[in-house]
Amino acid sequence: MTQAPEELKPEWVTPGLLYLASSLCRDTGYILRASNGQFTATRFTENSGVSYPRDLARVQAGNFKEVAERWSRIKECHYVPVKVANTRADLGESPVWDARSGALYFVDITDGRINRLNPDGEVESLYESAARIGALALTDQGNLIFTEDSSVAILDVNARKVRQYSVPVHPRSTYRFNDGACDPQGRFVSGLMDEAPSGKTGALFRFDAELSDQVIHDGMALPNGLAWSEDGHSVYFVDSVARAIYRAVYLPEGRLTEVTLFAETPAELGRPDGIALDREGGLWVCQFNGSCLLRYDRHGHLTDQVVMPVTRPTSCCFGGEGMTTLYITTARFGMNAVELRHYPDAGDLYAIRPEIGGIARHAFKE
Template sequence: MSAEVFVNIQCLLGEGPYYDEQNAALYWVDILDKKVYCYTIENEELHTKEFDQHVGCLAPRENGGFILGMEKGVYSYDWQTDTLAHIAEPEPHLPENRFNDGKCDPMGRFFVGSMDHKEKQTTGSLYMVADDHNVHPMIDQVAISNGLAWSPDHTSFYFIDSPTKQVMTYSYNKETGHIHSPSVAVTFPEGVGVPDGMTMDEEGMLWIAHFGGARVSRWNPISGELLNEYPIPAQNVTSCTFGGPERKDLFITTASAKTNDNTLKKHPYSGAVFRIRTSVRGLKTSLFKG
């Protein structure tokens, strides 16, 4: 399995891919360029929506449109009408923070994490936004809130605070959304970058993007064992998600930001979206019920 360029674009900080199975479309964000992209596979068209603030992540809503984690809070967004509506602002007291990665849990709650925009303080947190739009703090003192995933049996939650170079696992209560009893599931060795976004396959294995490491990797979170590594022709690999007709295609976002000229010459497709055709299926994406 090797990575191919799927959408040739130079995102500053491509992130948060989501595959819409019903419409065979891939969505992702460029955080620093304040954009959301949609690539429709049937007609190979790229559509763009621009915003007036950084957009960290998006997740689909059950009643249509998306929920977004943005610079100034959590919003709903209707792609068809281009309508943005404010849902919550969990951190009005932290103007230097912005929201980063986020996903919906198996019951349709939105988990979204924040970070210090300058990446200097551990002022970030992870929150759960319930379907009634009430916000519940989950984890605090986070530097760069990143990858999230839930086990196929819905008993474990996985979370990345990138500078720690670890994936933490928590016991997860599906009925309440609450997490507890943290422990280390995966530790990145030196010299392979830091863990960024991630996703999970049906076998319960984690696929993790390496920011600064030019690869994605597959891990067993129970044993902490590295199973496979797949090189990506971009230094800063940011996130990944499964999609395609059988949910076996791994779509991978990358960044051109924080890349010097020499590295860009070596990796001219930095910022593009890549695809790896795998032999395993990813988990079905959960929708926000609010």
């Protein structure tokens, strides 16, 4: 093996496994574990579960310092998630911040509810349906566009009544829309999934002001979180089954080109779910069944891990004064009685205050 420079030297070696440490590493409380081209930030005494699944293929001679510097930025954050409301949602999802009213909207998919967290901290139900409500977004008129099973609808918030429906995009009852968001041109995009499941039959649909639909990307197993870059030129979207976050060029006419893998989340940390972007281009992702949120920088390098007090964070959005609060929905869905005894707060609404604030989401043009 090539001699490592002074900055980063092997601590000990076992067959197929290499541990590396430096002053940079020791400052963070972690060492670097390298195995089969994978890099894992590991505490001196315990595994942190923060990994580089795809950042560097091998530690080549002469770049040990580069590895250490890049790796040393990965840290288990000291942000403490604070409970915002005792919502006890079965499958809380799609939080949306309304800066005009200072309210936070979110849904409970399986209970078919659209809820609103008011500035006074009270939670009220705005709308209830026998259908599964998946995605939610604001309109430019202060209303809400949302999905019911495989249809899209617009809710008049003041009247609390639906005044426009799309036709269903799929005849089978197992199909429903999941997460969604609006593009920079004011159109609504949502991912259709099969709860059955049925392979890679999921797709992203775009809806215009008349709620006419068009498929803009297909071949997905479980479409999930969606977010646009601040300049609107890039869109990020999740396939939870693939544990993948993709980035694509988003053309003004609403087409995707140059779809590439932005990040593959660690297998030991559940599956990626909802996402939100901060002002530095960093991407926050909720790890369902992973008990954490992860942050990737604009290059797809893992930088932060926030441990949650519940196992199933589902989605997140920036809001609050100056867009400095990251709101996080969670779920009780699929948890058994023993798990619920250990995590009684599952399904509640949480928030953290990252060092970097977020960007506002686009509204639907009615």
